Amino acid sequence: MLKQLGACIVARMFKHLPSAFRLSVVTVALLSAGAAFAQLGPGWGPGYGMGPGMMGGGMMGWAMGNYPVTPNWGGKVLNYAEAQSYIQYGQTHGAADAKANSVTFTGNDVVINLIAVQPGFEDQTFELHGLTNPTIIVPYGANVQFNLLNMDYGNNMEHTAVITRTPPPYPYMAMMYLGPPQVQPMPELPWRSDGDVKAAQYAALGENFIANELGEYWYVCPAPQHAQEGMYGKFIVR
Numbered sequence: 001m002l003k004q005l006g007a008c009i010v011a012r013m014f015k016h017l018p019s020a021f022r023l024s025v026v027t028v029a030l031l032s033a034g035a036a037f038a039q040l041g042p043g044w045g046p047g048y049g050m051g052p053g054m055m056g057g058g059m060m061g062w063a064m065g066n067y068p069v070t071p072n073w074g075g076k077v078l079n080y081a082e083a084q085s086y087i088q089y090g091q092t093h094g095a096a097d098a099k100a101n102s103v104t105f106t107g108n109d110v111v112i113n114l115i116a117v118q119p120g121f122e123d124q125t126f127e128l129h130g131l132t133n134p135t136i137i138v139p140y141g142a143n144v145q146f147n148l149l150n151m152d153y154g155n156n157m158e159h160t161a162v163i164t165r166t167p168p169p170y171p172y173m174a175m176m177y178l179g180p181p182q183v184q185p186m187p188e189l190p191w192r193s194d195g196d197v198k199a200a201q202y203a204a205l206g207e208n209f210i211a212n213e214l215g216e217y218w219y220v221c222p223a224p225q226h227a228q229e230g231m232y233g234k235f236i237v238r
């Protein structure tokens with residue numbers, strides 16, 4: 001199991017994020033230790049936190065309803081310029097290999113600025129470094145800041161990512177099939193506020209863990225039908 005970190009490490013990792021994104025990170029629970037639950041950062045409203053009901057991989061908290069991002073949605077809201085800054089930051093961290101469709105990280109501190117359905121890319125995909133659903137490779141023992149920005153638009157276009165040992169293919173209701181997640185799952189991120197990408201606001205979240213178990217995982221969007229349609233990529237700790 002990938003070990004999740006406490007608040008002090010999360011705070012330390014904030015320095016790697018664009019300033020607009022820093023407050024969005026969820027201070028996650030020590031899942032493997034069964035420890036006390038998440039402290040939620042400023043601006044977190046009820047209903048979007050991670051409660052004891054989700055302990056042990058329960059996925060009951062997923063159905064948040066259909067909604068575009070609003071300033072009060074419970075996570076971080078980025079404007080278009082901030083979203084671009086987030087993407088660019090992601091493209092300057094990790095080494096992309098387009099041929100292998102992979103992004104390899106080195107060092108102890110890894111920041112992954114993943115995007116759900118970046119404009120110009122296909123529906124039901126993740127992007128990083130301009131690659132679609134790339135294999136993400138992190139070193140064993142690294143502190144991983146795993147961020148997600150949802151740039152998709154439209155009803156039922158909430159997305160999130162869970163890290164699991166369960167390989168594809170995934171059924172329509174992937175969430176019922178994935179088993180306990182390796183990292184405490186983030187809530188679903190609502191779709192952007194506007195069809196116009198430059199006028200829109202975007203939902204962003206992040207979580208933090210230590211990649212303290214070698215092996216092959218998958219990052220998967222558990223929203224109904226998304227993983228079935230290919231919204232996943234490989235995640236390797238080596």
Ligand SMILES: [Cu+2]
Pocket residue numbers: 124158159160221222223226227231
């Ligand atoms: Cu999705």
